[in-house]
Amino acid sequence: NAGVTQTPKFRVLKTGQSMTLLCAQDMNHEYMYWYRQDPGMGLRLIHYSVGEGTTAKGEVPDGYNVSRLKKQNFLLGLESAAPSQTSVYFCASSYSMLRGGSISGANVLTFGAGSRLTVL
Amino acid sequence: ILNVEQSPQSLHVQEGDSTNFTCSFPSSNFYALHWYRWETAKSPEALFVMTLNGDEKKKGRISATLNTKEGYSYLYIKGSQPEDSATYLCAFAGAREKLTFGTGTRLTIIP
Numbered sequence: 001n002a003g004v005t006q007t008p009k010f011r012v013l014k015t016g017q018s019m020t021l022l023c024a025q026d027m028n029h030e031y032m033y034w035y036r037q038d039p040g041m042g043l044r045l046i047h048y049s050v051g052e053g054t055t056a057k058g059e060v061p062d063g064y065n066v067s068r069l070k071k072q073n074f075l076l077g078l079e080s081a082a083p084s085q086t087s088v089y090f091c092a093s094s095y096s097m098l099r100g101g102s103i104s105g106a107n108v109l110t111f112g113a114g115s116r117l118t119v120l
Numbered sequence: 121i122l123n124v125e126q127s128p129q130s131l132h133v134q135e136g137d138s139t140n141f142t143c144s145f146p147s148s149n150f151y152a153l154h155w156y157r158w159e160t161a162k163s164p165e166a167l168f169v170m171t172l173n174g175d176e177k178k179k180g181r182i183s184a185t186l187n188t189k190e191g192y193s194y195l196y197i198k199g200s201q202p203e204d205s206a207t208y209l210c211a212f213a214g215a216r217e218k219l220t221f222g223t224g225t226r227l228t229i230i231p
Binding site for chain 2: 004035040041042043044045048058059090108110111112113114
């Protein structure tokens with residue numbers, strides 16, 4: 001059982017280049033998330049998805065786009081990378097516990113191993 | 121922006137000693153409080169999810185308490201072992217909102 005798999009694990013980009021991080025989960029989870037982790041900042045939510053075909057902005061969405069074409073995959077794209085996007089990116093997934101149609105906070109997150117991105 | 125604070129930022133504890141640390145969060149619009157354990161070079165792993173004021177959870181030597189009225193949770197580790205060395209993250213979920221993580225408490229157990 002692979003859980004949550006992120007690719008690539010490491011990447012170095014030049015400013016202005018584009019790239020896509022792939023997150024795949026095999027637990028049939030409805031919810032998927034992308035976080036970034038920077039020193040002293042904790043984990044900050046970039047975008048999330050509550051189901052196939054749906055995405056929503058998190059706390060720090062600017063400069064990123066996402067897509068959830070299949071339930072098991074959640075892609076994070078950087079169209080024009082900037083040095084400020086140098087970070088470690090974590091994907092996570094969870095079951096849904098919808099209350100009145102809104103995302104619930106009691107569902108436990110399963111995290112991927114992280115992807116370290118450096119933008120020069 | 122929700123304010124989730126953890127203290128202390130780092131902690132060194134002698135093997136065998138017990139320790140605890142704190143997560144502070146908004147006392148309004150509470151839905152759940154999560155604790156995760158994050159070992160170096162690994163991914164965060166869930167320890168506890170607490171949803172009710174007064175909740176107490178236990179997993180082996182690790183336990184947690186929750187006070188939603190005053191907005192804090194304590195994580196306790198009894199008889200610390202070297203394998204307890206990790207960063208411990210708490211995350212707050214307000215109703216209809218996503219998880220907001222604290223910056224973590226980095227625990228180092230000294231053999």
